[in-house]
Amino acid sequence: MPLRPGTARFLVLAGVFVCAACGLVYELELVAMASYLMGDSVTQASVVLSVMVFAMGLGSLAAKRLRRRAAAAFGAVEAALALVGGCSAMALYAVFAWTGAWGGVWRDGPSLVLVAVSLAMGLLIGVEVPLLMELIQRIRRQDPGGAVADLFAADYVGALVGGLAFPFLLLPRFGQLTGALLTGAVNAAVGAALVLGLFGRDLGRRARRTLLIANVLVLALLGTAAVLADDFERAAGRALYGGDVRVAVRTGAQDVVITGGGPGGRPPGLYLDGTLRVDGRDERRYHEALVHPAMNGPRERVLVLGGGDGLAVREVLRHPGVREVHVVDADPRLVGLARTDPVLAALNGHAYDDPRVRVTADDAFRRLRVERGGPYDVVIADLPDPGDTASAKLYSREFYGLARRVMAPGGRLAVHAGPVAGRPRAYWTVEATLRAAGLRAVPYRVTGAGEREWGLFLASPGPRVPPLSPAARGPGSRTVKEGSLRAAARAAERTRVPGLPASTLAHPRY
Structure with missing residues (x-):
């Protein structure tokens, strides 16, 4: 050893610490990117973590064959892991942007690309610990139990630091792409320094030169990608949008x-x-079908949950007799854009300039729990699809129970429930959940441009299903007709999936 055994051993454990932190950042980066692009964070996290843990086991077995050349093998593994992990977020984003699809293993399932990247990273991470165990034993032999305890202590503390650094430092300050590239650079630099600095004498001259060149190339590639990350993101954005x-x-x-x-x-x-949440070619079909049937009756006070773009509010304000519209949206900056952006403001008819409209920036579920401003004659739930994990609680029995609590007797609740033909079980689960919350609902659907479609429900706490007919409206409204609503209800009814249980917070069914 070029250093005293105690110092060398400390540096190896410090390397374990850094490698563990980088490894956990790679895992979290994959989960975050897959959840952001594909939705359903529970599925994406389960796929990434289970595949990586399985691959780590395979990597540990493979490490048996590398123990005789532990130093060289560890240096090569760290260089490969830095390259794969550092570029993983950019690769996944590129696949999504330029292909428009992920190649799911099953419908709405994980991506083959995601599985492949998770498998590769898990194999490389699994090789690390056995090789590090071999290296630390070469410095100073100790009982295996003590060596394992020291190694895993450094590994677990490093994982803690990496797990906290990702959401609180890397993601907010550097973003997903640059954060992953920076992590890869740290991984490569530490791995190369550990092997070449402490165990260089275990390597031949050719092996040292090869390892040094490989790490320089990896660092150069990661650095170049970081410099070009903004240009890459703009190009991917053009491909997407x-x-x-x-x-x-x-x-x-x-x-x-x-x-x-x-x-x-x-x-x-x-x-x-x-x-794509709003398409100017067909958004009127959706928003008119969502709002106008619910406005057929008393409508002095209206609560809009979600709908920060102002388009549902535009349709509400078309009806005479509306005195107050309360909008609850979790994203105040989206509401600000809907108010100030000339294109979006023109699309929503400058709805937020109307003095009858007031806005609360809050999560819809949390707001309903503390809402004391009811009762409302109409509640419009203009929310993301129930298949999105983040919005599953907004389609739960508890959520509809809270909505029923703020509704006036005879009030109406309009619910966007995602596509009917594409996800009939999720759509009819919404109906079962409404029923479990004491609401009677009538289903209907509306189609848009291309293959876009929306499944809707009109619900009421009364003993009977509310009538599905459009309300009288002010001038300029191109509302759906009563005949088309009846046809839309028949089309939705043909897809019915009977016997579905309700979705709850403790047992989401979407």
């Missing part, structure tokens, strides 16, 4: 992108976390 992106901001709650809307250009579009 087209070349007419007007607004692209990270609000803290979500990524908001507004496209189109210029003179002679394509219709405006609103993307939230990479998913």
